[in-house]
Amino acid sequence: MDLSIVIPLLNEEESLPELSAWIEKVMQANHYTYEILYIDDGSTDRSWKVIEQLRADNPNIKGIKFRRNYGKSAALNEGFRAAQGDVVITMDADMQDSPDEIPGLRKMLLEEDYDMVSGWKKKRYDNTFTKNIPSKLFNLVARKMSKIKLHDFNCGLKAYNNKLVKSIEVYGEMHRYVPVLAKWAGFRKIGEKVVEHRPRKYGVTKFGWSRFVNGFLDLMTIFFVGKFGKRPMHFFGLWGSIVFFGGLCIWAYLGVAKFAFQKYNMTERPLFYVGIISLVIGTQLFLAGFIGELISRNAVERNSYLIESKTGL
Ligand code: UDP
Numbered sequence: 231m232d233l234s235i236v237i238p239l240l241n242e243e244e245s246l247p248e249l250s251a252w253i254e255k256v257m258q259a260n261h262y263t264y265e266i267l268y269i270d271d272g273s274t275d276r277s278w279k280v281i282e283q284l285r286a287d288n289p290n291i292k293g294i295k296f297r298r299n300y301g302k303s304a305a306l307n308e309g310f311r312a313a314q315g316d317v318v319i320t321m322d323a324d325m326q327d328s329p330d331e332i333p334g335l336r337k338m339l340l341e342e343d344y345d346m347v348s349g350w351k352k353k354r355y356d357n358t359f360t361k362n363i364p365s366k367l368f369n370l371v372a373r374k375m376s377k378i379k380l381h382d383f384n385c386g387l388k389a390y391n392n393k394l395v396k397s398i399e400v401y402g403e404m405h406r407y408v409p410v411l412a413k414w415a416g417f418r419k420i421g422e423k424v425v426e427h428r429p430r431k432y433g434v435t436k437f438g439w440s441r442f443v444n445g446f447l448d449l450m451t452i453f454f455v456g457k458f459g460k461r462p463m464h465f466f467g468l469w470g471s472i473v474f475f476g477g478l479c480i481w482a483y484l485g486v487a488k489f490a491f492q493k494y495n496m497t498e499r500p501l502f503y504v505g506i507i508s509l510v511i512g513t514q515l516f517l518a519g520f521i522g523e524l525i526s527r528n529a530v531e532r533n534s535y536l537i538e539s540k541t542g543l
């Protein structure tokens with residue numbers, strides 16, 4: 231199979247028939263063998279009914295339904311598990327992404343031998359203040375921290391090599407960082423292609439302001455876990471030692487001041503409290519490091535390096 235098109239959706243009943251027809255048109259024009267995987271992320275409207283009807287007319291359309299809303303990441307993850315095509319395309323269901331871009335993305339992925347190609351909504355049709363400006367900032371930080379040269383990490387339209395999607399797990403709200411997850415899994419050839427973006431035709435956006443707060447928190451998590459996930463003591467132990475040692479120095483100084491220079495009002499000095507707090511926090515950081523090591527020692531994937539076996543073992 232040439233293509234799997236994975237489409238997560240939440241309450242998009244009006245868009246689905248139009249989107250399906252448009253994708254079918256593009257697939258037929260290019261003679262692709264394909265499947266469209268609709269992942270219904272707990273819709274409360276008629277979306278699932280519409281998917282059943284569409285499937286009756288076109289057996290290339292497949293549906294997966296969640297019992298409740300688990301989020302776009304979970305939906306993508308299920309789509310990735312099920313995808314059979316050599317190239318996997320993800321796109322949003324709201325018709326903000328154009329199916330006309332699919333052949334171009336596929337061509338770039340295959341001909342230039344990329345592991346993944348991410349869309350770039352260079353001209354966006356969203357609200358300037360609530361979306362476009364925060365998104366620029368967000369992408370700048372993500373780019374600096376991950377050292378992946380992408381302008382639009384969170385673009386819904388992306389193309390992947392099948393091997394890549396089977397090697398990563400998208401959980402929580404990590405759909406914003408799939409390129410980072412891919413890089414961790416050892417897929418380093420990540421390309422970018424400018425794609426057409428369109429205004430939302432039906433329905434409403436499913437992510438509010440919380441997207442930026444959560445997005446930045448997840449960004450921190452992702453870099454912490456990426457760097458220290460398998461060696462937490464190297465982070466907590468280092469900072470624990472520095473803070474604890476700072477506390478010790480303060481106490482040594484106060485001790486000398488008290489006994490050598492007979493200054494007795496130690497507890498009235500702010501430094502005294504800084505010293506105590508440093509010792510306590512330093513110890514706590516150290517203990518957090520030990521607990522982190524105990525947890526990561528038990529993780530199932532503690533030794534999985536995702537090696538490709540050439541010997542058949
Ligand atoms: N979506 C989903 N589960 C959710 C939220 C959104 O599957 O919990 C889908 C949604 O139906 C759409 C895509 O994710 O197909 C992108 O969502 P949306 O268009 O609301 O995001 P925006 O374009 O505003 O960033």
Ligand code: MG
Pocket residue numbers: 322324326430435
């Ligand atoms: Mg949208």
